[in-house]
Amino acid sequence: MFNSNEHALSLNAESFPSLLRDLLGELGLRSELLAADDAEREGNGRGDAVLRLATRAGATRTYLVEVRHRLTPELATSISVPARLPALLVASYVSEPVAERLRARGIDYVDTAGNAHLAWDDVLVDIRGRRKPAVPRSRTSPSGSGAFGRAGLRVLFVLLSWPEMAARPYRVLAEASGVSLGTVKTVIDELTAAGYLYQGAEDRRLARGGELLDRWSEAYSITLHGSLALGEFSVDDLSWWPDSESEMRSLGIQVGGEAGAGLIDPHLRPASLTLYAGQLPARLIGRHRMAQVEGRGNVHIRKRFWHVPGAESWLVPSPLIYADLLASGDPRQREHGDRIRTIDDRLVRLGGS
Template sequence: MTNNIVNRVLEHLNAMIGNENIVVEKNAVFGFDGTIRLKGIEFLYTSKNIVTNSNFGSVQKELMELQERTEKPILFIVGSIYPTLAKELVENGFYYIDAAGNCDIRAEDVLLYVEGKKNANNGIANNHKMKGRLFQVAGLKIVFELLNNPGLIQQPYREIQQVTGVSLGSINIVMKELENSNFLVSSEKGKLLKNKKQLLDRWAIGYNETLKPKLLKNRMTFKNEEIRREWSQITLPTETHWSGEPGASIKSGYLLPEIFTIYSNRNVGELVKAGFRPKDDGEIFVYQKFWIDISVQKTVPPLLIYADLMGSGISRNIETAQIILENELQHIK
């Protein structure tokens, strides 16, 4: 699929600067898809099918890691990307062009800027979906618990069912898909998760795309500015926890929250008693708690804080997600 995208992008570049000013080579620095010269200026390029808020964090993180390997400019070729996300990539020093011809490439003698073109190939947006059960709702709940508690992989399926609330049939299917996807290995000593960091990133994308949108209950705001300033001192109802920016602030002390994420099994009335009030465009997003354990912790598990930060598509949150990964999720690396 990405080869088709690259070919379409080359057609757009040809129309803009002429074929004689374009040279493409497939042999590239490790991690890149190839090299492209535009008017003699060499770019290393990498390509993706689609970028949305759900996977923007992992895409930007990957680009930043690639940039550390080279001093040459990076051209990001993408089938489809939201304009706001493309703008953020550019602000962070990357050049891009999409399959519709939208681009921002301003390096030395190359000055190309196009916006507002719609992508006619709707198939691009449909092909990035993850297949099978592994990253659908049941699979996402199972993988969440397995990453949260690595020892759970050794337990009988009935134990996993009690923890996840997922049927035995779905657990059996997901386990087979984990093994077929090279995330699970079975031996005489039992089962063991492998490639856990890759599994975490795949899970975070799947969670933000598939499960999280189904969990949104309502939006709220703080009753007054004083409560907002002292948000960390609020006594939350039972089975109610901070995630995202406030969760990261509590865990790392690094982030000053602007958007507030809460997971809760409680009704609006109990949240109102705690210091919130309903508001359609409020800065507090309240999600249904989807895991079973009853915890008195003020925050959700670090795994979920990481996913919420990565799914936000905001650079400062992505940076904080890496701090959470380093400090709170060592068992996954």
């Protein structure tokens, strides 16, 4: 019998191999995480591991594993499917709406509650309906999960966008992210305990920036993204916005989403416009005849939630552009996100830290 409480722990680098072996072992499967050289030969694309599974009857399959701490149906829609290897998603919990989308896309999964779907050849493992395991709370999580609440995500955004801010006083970080000093201290403590922040004698600096960007983007789409909406609008012609830099700067408006991605990579052809502003820009809305709509339009206006003096641009920082592309739930935008992650200087530096 699967004991979900036994496995209700963080999917961190230290616990992952033994946790995955236990989860799959209780499904009657032998698992082998490939060594780094073998994994590089077998896998392709961004993944967290390459795993070889075998049944008692000897049937085998090799997966590219992707670990996700939390998932929404939108994120399930945008997960990239590798070209050479089938994907196996490992998560703390996979709800039925998420599971339905993963099964429809041919992505196998297993979670710490005991839900699983693994299908190849004559092999089928299909376990549904297990409840999300209860995880006891502690003051400081070894995985840094306490830093990923709504207020903590604002601090993380500032650190990811301007890594040099990690060395600044708590007061400066609080002003830049619009949160309390207590929240900043909690985030710094959590990140340090989880190994995402190096705390030296005289300075602090980010570590494992690419992994932190992955976790922040995932949590942003679930926790913060929806709360930023100021309004959804529709406009027949979007051709005006690339020539509106001076107008937007004068109104304190910044461009994000796939329009922002299009400014990073001119090969991209955005079909929507995402704007960040302190409040609804009535003048811009009226001038370009934007019609407010219920549901989703092609112009998304969101609340700007940061203030870093001297760093103003009409383009929002690229970590937010990347996160918005993932949060859209659109596989095409997810592909744009993967592309800018390889060419934008800021994102490339994070990935190398």
